[in-house]
Amino acid sequence: MIRYSKKREAILTAIRSTTCHPSAEWIYHTLKPTHPDLSLxxxxxxxxxxxxxxQVQSVxxxxGQERFDANTAPHSHFVCTNCGAVIDLHSVKLDSSLTRAVSEQYGLAVERHELTFYGRCQTCIKQEESNQNIQN
Structure with missing residues (x-):
């Protein structure tokens, strides 16, 4: 049997209440003011x-920090290589034919796969464009 814990509930609520894909440190700093005895x-x-x-998955x-997602339904992510933002890409469908192809080609029993894109987010692109305009 799993014991109920106010801290455990607060941690799960913190993860579920944000779409920023928080790190353990983010969760800790968010909850510390209301839970002073909380440790990292x-x-x-x-x-x-x-x-x-x-209940959560690692993104x-x-x-340098592991990030987490309370949305455990299969979906893709985008990671900004500039600012570190992690963005859900719900409309990018995970291709089941890719899972079958890898299973068949390599003789594996693939259970799931994840798809993550890397690059610069819209905010960073706009910031770069703004900086270039200032320099010109």
Missing amino acids: GTVYRNLVFFQQQG GVVN
Whole structure:
């Protein structure tokens, strides 16, 4: 049986309440003012627990910090290589024929796959254009 914990509930709520794909550090700093006895270790342990329970997924490491997503439905992501923003791409469908092709070609039992795009986000592109206009 899993014990109820106010801190655990607060951590999960924090992840579910944002689309920024938070890091453990972001969650810790967000919750620390209202949960002064919260430790970063508690946040990390609960993130592992939530992953094991299928309640959150890791989006990978961005700028040295693992980022998390409470949306566990299959979907793609975009990672800005400039500012580190992680953006959901819900309309980019994950291709089941790719899963079948990899399974057949390599003799593997593929269960799922993830698709992540990397580049510069709209905000960073606009900022670069603005900086170029100022310099010219």
